[in-house]
Amino acid sequence: MERLDFTLNGKAVAVTGAARLTLLDVLRDRLELNGAKYGCGLGQCGACTVLVDGAPARSCVMRAARVQGRAVTTLEGLAAPDSGTLHPVQQGFIDGQGAQCGYCLNGMVMTAVALLARNPDPTEAEIRQALRDNLCRCGTHLEIVASVRHAARRMAEAADV
């Protein structure tokens, strides 16, 4: 049976029999990670977003085989592995209370991580633009934008010390 090897949140993992599965299926159903969510399966909502080699990816429209040999980061992999200290973006979402039901949260957080890696001090318009393809039905948009700003501030502070 063909074997898929990749790095997941810093650790090597191997999965067999995943040739026809999406990355989302592998993460949720084979590796039992809950961070990435199923929302539409069509790349429309962003609930399933993960990072592949640091770039955001909609794991519901990506065949798992495409991450062979690559590094995947999920929501579970953001906090410091030893101390459990939250990633500044996670902290920012607590500061800004960026969730109602929180089902969209994974996509918002992972996209924000990708955005801030590229643009550490985005304007409100840039944040809205970057998150434009992530749907939130609860209408938490303003809190989410505020959360990303908090995250940017925290990252800047951490960089200063």
Add this chain to the structure above:
Amino acid sequence: MSEPLPGLLSIFDDRPEGRISFLQIDETGRVTARNGHVDLGTGIETALAQIVAEELDLPLSDVRIVLGDTASTPNQGPTIASETIQVAAHPLRLAAAQARQALAGLAARQFNAPAAEITTEGGAVHWRDASIHYGPLIAGTQLTMRLDLEVPVKDPADYRIVGRPMGRVDLPAKLTGAFTYIHDLRLDGMLHGHVLRPPYAGRDSGDFVGRSLIGVDRASVQGMPGLVDIVVEGDFVGVVAETPQQAQAIAEALRVDWRMPPPLPPMEPLAQTIKDQPSTPRLLDSTGDFPRGLAECHSTLARTYLWPFHEHGSIGPSCGVADWQDGAPVVWSGTQNPHMLQGDLALLVGLAPEQLEVRRLQAAGCYGRNCADDVCGDALLLSRAVRRPVRVQLTRAQEHLWEPKGAAQLMEVQGGIGLSGDLHAYGFDSWYPSNRGPNLALLLTGRISPEPHHAMMGDRTIVPPYRVPHKRITCHDLAPIVRAAWMRGVSALPNTFAHESFIDELAHEAGEDPVAFRLRHLDDPRQADLVRRTADEAGWQSGRGPRLRRQGRMAYGQGFAYATYVHGAFPGTAAASAAWVCDVAVDTETGEVTLTRVFVGQDQGLVINPDGVRAQIHGNVIQTASRTLTEEVTFDAIAPVAKSWASYPIQSFAQVPEIRTMLVERPGDPALGVGESAAVPAAAAIANAIFDATGIRLREAPFTPEKLRAALAANVAAALPAPPRPVRKRRWRGIAALGGALTAGALALPLHSAIPLSRAPSPSQFTSETLARGAEVFGAANCAGCHTAQSGAPSAGGRPMETPFGTVYSTNLTPDPQTGLGQWSYAAFERAMRHGISRDGKNLYPAFPYTNFARIDDGDMQALYAYLQTLPPVRAETPRAAMLTPVNLRPVNAVWNAMFHDPAPLTPDPAQSEAWNRGRYLVKAAGHCSACHTPRNALGAEDASRAFAGAMVGTDWAPPLAGPEAGARGWDQPAFAAYLRDGHAPGIASASGKMAEIVASLGAVPDADIQAMATYLASQVTDAPPLPRIEAEVPPGPTSRLFEAACASCHLPGLSGAETAAQVPLTMSSAIRAPQPDAVIGVIRDGIEAPLSLPLRDMPAFGAELDQARIAELANYLRARFAPDLEAWR
């Protein structure tokens, strides 16, 4: 440290459903509090914890709230109408106060002090200098007390926790992926179910419901991996398998026959449809004498307002888990109403409700009756059948199609102003086709009758808040037309849309400022205060509308609306009141309405968690603005259309307005529900603002750009752009070109002599160099591409080729002696390759590119032959061709060859480099690039005068590789080389479909040869100015919204660089620039699954989401927007 002695303080009550413990404190000092309502994503858990922590004077972190478990929480009815804080929290508050009193009593005994002197703070009791924490105080004690409804509670003036902003208690776990939503529950031994729904999607009444199944062909999925069971009962069909993917694959493969349901009544015009349904009038308010009052008015208006069907649109499709447990089932659910679900499920499986337990886990945000309950019925039926836990996850399409829709509503208002200038008569009729959404499993199994029933829910906020001497308010109750139930704001939102629009219309008639007009008719001082303060704080610009402020093409306006959300059976209970002032900008050319700013004033009495209240206001504003401006469920003859966000777009960050809130502080008043109130005035406020900006009164939501454009155009009597003409079906023109494949069976008669069978040489006779060279030729020619059937063995043939004369199939290239090339001599093989004549003498279909292959040199030809003989032999008969008419091509073929076929080898051009000559050979011989990229004449021969000018191949487009067109795209040697190697020339093109397979096959070809091909191809390119790469502005409408919702996330992503985004901009898409739409249509329908060996990306298929007409509209839209320099497709 020794373990503390166990201890418990418990406050209970005996209720019809049994003894319920509301609150317990144990020896650790932790509190567990229970409430029968659930957290729908609104943070109610946090607010309840605040209430308990406040009364008990302990830190929020010591409180655990259990919500909605039928076995342990009270039945407090459904979590609807925003009444958790208003009603359901009350016993919890009392229980906490009582517990505090009991703790003080314990402490008084311990300290030997008067109880009145005991204070509590920080989870401890205090007396003078002594203090002791609740835990140690309780250790060793068992204290059980009945809930005392008279217990004194804290004075709100002393609140320290309630009224303060508090972070959500569930947020940290949600941020790390540690939180367990219903979707995340995994039980030992859990199996997975996938349901197959009948064709009457989204309908719940009519005698076909539960009686449409003809049969299930279990044999059709026999032996599929993972299959555990197929469960059929009435119209319920479900598959159970080991994994979710297996369950889905089996369900999709399962052959099920259904009777087709009768069509829906025509759903347009919707107002007529609603009014034509049988309904029962209910007169709710008949103050004064309405007919007389109306007759006395000096000016009257009669208006009709219409609200469409909406999707709740939870971001996570519903999920449920059931464990049969030998007849004492437990069901885990994201339900809004655990106790009602318990009753429904018990009925479904013939148990008494108390034999069945429902445990509530959080789901994706819930805004009313969605599929959360239905999926639990599915899971329970499946678990009962297999006696193991079963999880069912609905698909996005199942949720969209089947969820009970937010009901449409029709409102007719008649009223007028009396001689005094006051509102004098007001008649209001409302039709709300909905019920409570009976559980789908009960309907599908026939457990309950599918007779149409109505619920009397159209009466929320049906009486306007204004003083009117003569009123006649009637609610017409009617059963749903399609499955429809409550959604945020229930009927109060549409009713208020009508009331508050109509009041604005009357104010206009009266020539008054709309806010002043309202205030003149508001008697309740608290309500008037809210209206006044909201207008003041928001900066309401008073005056008579419409003010028609214009700046260029933009028109600006401001609107006001206000309502008290009244819920529960008429006359109902008031929740919070909310007032809106909103600003809009209207683009008078496109008709787009931008909601720029919303100010909400809200009076909710005591505020428990201001952050939570503000979040609720924001959510209500954003969601309801989206419902008002764009959302609408449409229907085909049978069922709702939308199966994903593509056809039902919702709000995005791009549309979110600036929102300001003003919470009126009334700490002395009871807390009122805030879950829906701010939604209720939304539609009217926006309609009023649009009127102020443009003078146009929109009375039918949604207020889409196309609707407003039409109204604006009618206003200036200008003609509208003609609707796009329907796409005509493409006809065959001449003989369509095929890719290159040996296709058998084109002819009835042998034309040439057969070459006798002869055992092919054994592979050991060939040198490894020969075989390696053969593999390269095989790769360069992509033989496997055409000669491998979908999910067939490699190179064993059987791939269907559509031709104008019928379908032919590629042949088996493996050395199987009976069905493949195992008994072909080299001579037979070479004749086929160079002359298109099969071993048995029959002609191969003429489009087989032997005109290219003839140029393969002898060495390569022999190597290819050798290589083919080393493939693993596969026995695979070539399917018989299905020709439309008997075709005798003998004379045609002879003439054709004479005219068009030049089997002479290529002679090297000494003026060109070695690489160029090598490249030309590869491109023209084995590569047979021209077979697709060169247009053909009417007889199907390549038109040499237009070599590589681009051609349609079936429904694919093979774009130009030569001339100025290729130059304009930016093709040069490095670009060709990158493309042929990786399938991707950055910024120019990305291979998909057939071409991606070819590039994958070229993986066998060495770099030097790829470079050589690129060198030759680049020499055919003529310099030209680059493609314009411009995007046109296309008037917004359903298709632009579809594009934004379904395509933009990958094709115009807000954050570039995504790993799943398209690699080439649509302005460069060759398919969009093709002469016919077929290629674009094909890719939208079928998606892209690119070879894994190449760094390419996939695209999901939309064939199951969008019907042909929508795909064709989308293709036309893409052409108009991304290739504006080209003509529209005809």
